Amino acid sequence: MAQTDLETPVTTESGLPPLDLLIAAPRGFCAGVDRAIRIVELAIEKYGAPVYVRHEIVHNRFVVDELRQKGAVFVEELDEVPDDAPVVFSAHGVPKAVPFKASERGLTWLDATCPLVSKVHRQAERLSEQGRHILFIGHQGHPEVIGTLGQLPDGAMTLVETIADVATLVVADPDNLAFLTQTTLSVDDTAGMVEALRARFPNIQMPRGEDICYATSNRQAAVKRIAHQCDAMLVIGAPNSSNSVRLVEVAEREGTRAILVQRGECIDFDWLDGVKTLGITAGASAPEILVREVVDRLATRYTIREREVEAVAERMIFKLPRGLAA
Ligand code: 10G
Numbered sequence: 135m136a137q138t139d140l141e142t143p144v145t146t147e148s149g150l151p152p153l154d155l156l157i158a159a160p161r162g163f164c165a166g167v168d169r170a171i172r173i174v175e176l177a178i179e180k181y182g183a184p185v186y187v188r189h190e191i192v193h194n195r196f197v198v199d200e201l202r203q204k205g206a207v208f209v210e211e212l213d214e215v216p217d218d219a220p221v222v223f224s225a226h227g228v229p230k231a232v233p234f235k236a237s238e239r240g241l242t243w244l245d246a247t248c249p250l251v252s253k254v255h256r257q258a259e260r261l262s263e264q265g266r267h268i269l270f271i272g273h274q275g276h277p278e279v280i281g282t283l284g285q286l287p288d289g290a291m292t293l294v295e296t297i298a299d300v301a302t303l304v305v306a307d308p309d310n311l312a313f314l315t316q317t318t319l320s321v322d323d324t325a326g327m328v329e330a331l332r333a334r335f336p337n338i339q340m341p342r343g344e345d346i347c348y349a350t351s352n353r354q355a356a357v358k359r360i361a362h363q364c365d366a367m368l369v370i371g372a373p374n375s376s377n378s379v380r381l382v383e384v385a386e387r388e389g390t391r392a393i394l395v396q397r398g399e400c401i402d403f404d405w406l407d408g409v410k411t412l413g414i415t416a417g418a419s420a421p422e423i424l425v426r427e428v429v430d431r432l433a434t435r436y437t438i439r440e441r442e443v444e445a446v447a448e449r450m451i452f453k454l455p456r457g458l459a460a
């Protein structure tokens with residue numbers, strides 16, 4: 135892409151040094167995050183505060199704090215929810231035992247699991263009904279992984295995290311396997327994993343569609359589109375946000391220094407020393423207001439010229455659950 139419109143003057147009228155910003159698009163909230171946050175807001179309107187939320191609704195402290203102010207109470211386990219309070223399950227999905235226990239206790243519960251995660255849950259059930267053992271590509275301990283593995287009885291799925299894991303896998307019937315993936319993985323790493331799985335298990339059944347979701351792949355594509363034009367990149371997102379951490383890795387693989395920042399006040403100006411063109415993106419759980427906050431903070435030290443670079447147009451919207459939709 136031609137960059138002539140980004141040639142900056144050496145000095146500026148304000149006396150602040152120039153900094154060109156390339157802002158990736160798409161970035162920030164995906165349709166699943168939008169929907170999950172709306173479910174909590176609508177649940178508070180419908181039932182009144184407090185509405186309990188099991189796990190951070192999405193992995194962003196700013197989002198969580200805003201919902202807390204509106205009347206949400208965040209807990210990690212169902213045991214922490216009182217009998218008379220409604221509870222929302224986070225966008226990352228939950229093991230089957232969680233709604234089961236909630237119903238057993240007579241709790242009012244709402245499921246904010248992203249429909250694209252639920253789709254993987256259903257695929258897992260279907261493959262298991264067909265008698266296949268499922269290899270699940272994902273990151274151990276992540277709530278989405280715990281939720282997806284928890285759709286089937288113990289032993290029905292095996293987690294594989296790395297190509298090294300593929301080499302050492304012990305399976306009962308190599309001709310009766312299928313694989314599924316976490317939705318927020320690195321597109322490139324996953325391609326390598328799939329290649330390794332297919333090389334070792336030529337009869338393994340592939341997912342019909344892609345399990346890495348549209349938002350994850352689009353945000354990674356958008357980083358690839360700008361990273362090589364940038365001296366460094368800021369990814370707005372939380373350290374526990376899998377998709378945000380993947381965006382840092384994508385930039386670094388393109389050869390560009392990258393760092394995760396949670397919000398404007400976290401910018402380390404020493405880290406930006408010598409940077410003339412800075413890339414900015416945001417993970418799927420980071421609101422646009424934090425992008426503006428970061429740009430505003432940068433503007434306290436630099437004369438900013440910003441340009442948005444769109445890699446893919448995105449228009450996805452997910453329906454709200456029945457009973458909450460207007
Ligand atoms: O990227 P992860 O899965 O850690 O979650 P997040 O809350 O940072 O972003 C939204 C993505 C999901 C809800 C997982 S499908």
Ligand code: SF4
Nearest residue numbers: 164166248250317347
């Ligand atoms: Fe859904 Fe993808 Fe967003 Fe996860 S990252 S909530 S799968 S759209």
